[in-house]
Amino acid sequence: MLSIRNYVRPQTIEEAYEYAKKPLSVVLGGMLWLKMQNRNVNFAIDLSDLHLDQIEEIDDEIHIGAMVTLRELETNEQLNYFTQGAIKESVRHIVGVQFRNLATMGGSIYGRFGFSDVLTLFMALDCEVELYPTGRVSIKEFANMKFTKDILTKVIIKKVPTNVVYLSQRNISTDFPVLTCAVSNINQHYTCIIGARPLHAVAINGDSYFETGITEKNIQNFTKCVLSELKLGSNSRASKEYRQKIAKVLIKRAFLQLKEDVYGN
Ligand SMILES: Cc1cc2nc3c(=O)[nH]c(=O)nc-3n(C[C@H](O)[C@H](O)[C@H](O)COP(=O)(O)OP(=O)(O)OC[C@H]3O[C@@H](n4cnc5c(N)ncnc54)[C@H](O)[C@@H]3O)c2cc1C
Structure with a gap:
């Protein structure tokens, strides 16, 4: 209790x-x-009295306050337009609407949960978190930081040309994910994030694999590299071997969808 x-x-x-x-x-x-x-x-x-429940466009950034709920992320038109619906996709499986009406951005990112759909997606967006008093830190760095007394006030997305795809695998809807996968092309830089390994999400840079664009061959080579380097494990939801198979499928699907979003074929 x-x-x-x-x-x-x-x-x-x-x-x-x-x-x-x-x-x-x-x-x-x-x-x-x-x-x-x-x-x-x-x-x-x-x-609640610190006005951290706002999603605001400030110059060339989108600021998401720590008290914004997952449901607000899911239904915010501007955010979902900017991410081609990936934000909605990343939260829609989390328990249910009433739950998402309460769960916050701050709690979801600060917790750095291994199973986090939210952390996986926001790492693919290459955003920053604003901590008080530390200041701004890249979310990829934050994911590996020790827990401190800092208060997470905002998550900040840069408004640069962005394409992002989010996918997850669950044994049954609304359960914790068995594996999460987000791929992005931001300013022509390719990143793949794999989470729920069951350890927390990690980023893999894909630039050298996709210099000639997203092709079946390039995806195959990239996936081979990811699977050889990525630490996957077993827990009550899935074995390491199952996660390896799922990772292969999700990475391929995500890149093919990214290709469709970027090039329209
Ligand atoms: C049954 C269940 C199923 C879930 N399933 C999923 C799932 O499938 N996918 C998924 O991604 N997530 C899942 N989650 C996690 C959920 O989406 C939220 O991320 C989680 O509940 C934390 O959000 P919260 O707002 O409730 O935070 P709280 O529970 O209030 O806080 C969580 C932690 O963050 C700290 N904290 C909160 N806000 C701040 C802040 N602004 N600054 C510093 N520290 C802060 C708290 O002190 C605490 O340590 C699940 C959670 C539960 C309970």
């Missing part, structure tokens, strides 16, 4: 961080993960 001694609702990010630094403090997102934990909390910090 989660036992909370003090609930606080700071009015500034500085105040929130002062609480976050105290022993046994926890920042609250939608509490969907937290509520399943067995722990004693001294200060539970609710960020």
Whole structure:
């Protein structure tokens, strides 16, 4: 059971961080993960008054606040136009609409869960996370960072020419994924992200494999390289061998769909 001694609702990010630094403090997102934990909390910090529930276009960036819900990501037209529907695809399997109405962007990224559909997709978008007080960090770097007392305030996507495809494999709808795969072409740079390995998502650079475009041969060579380097494992949902087979299929499907989106054939 989660036992909370003090609930606080700071009015500034500085105040929130002062609480976050105290022993046994926890920042609250939608509490969907937290509520399943067995722990004693001294200060539970609710960020609801910090205006972090907005999706905003600022100059050449899209800023997604930490308190934006997964449902808002799923239904936001601008984000889904920019990502050719990949954001919607990455969250639509997560439990159900009522759940996605509560789960937040901040909790989903900060948790760096191995099974995360959300982390996989946002890594493929090559975005940055804004941490208080550390500042902006690339999401790929953040995925490997130690857990600190920082508060995640925003996720920032650069508005540059972007094509992205998201796919996942589940044993049954709404379950945790067995494997996640996102591929992107951003400013002519190819990246493939594989998550739910079951370890957290990792990025593989595909530039040298797709210099001559997305062809069956190039996909085959790239997949061979990914499978030889990527650490896949077994858990209660799938074996390592099954994940290897699924990875091969998802990478091929994702690149073929990316090709269709980029070149229209
Ligand atoms: C039953 C179940 C099934 C799920 N299935 C999937 C799935 O299939 N795919 C998938 O991708 N995800 C899945 N999730 C994860 C879910 O989508 C959310 O990512 C998760 O619940 C965390 O979001 P939250 O807003 O509830 O965060 P919380 O539970 O409130 O917080 C999670 C962690 O993040 C910290 N935190 C929250 N916000 C911040 C912040 N702004 N700054 C710093 N730290 C912060 C909290 O202190 C806590 O440690 C599942 C979760 C559950 C409970």
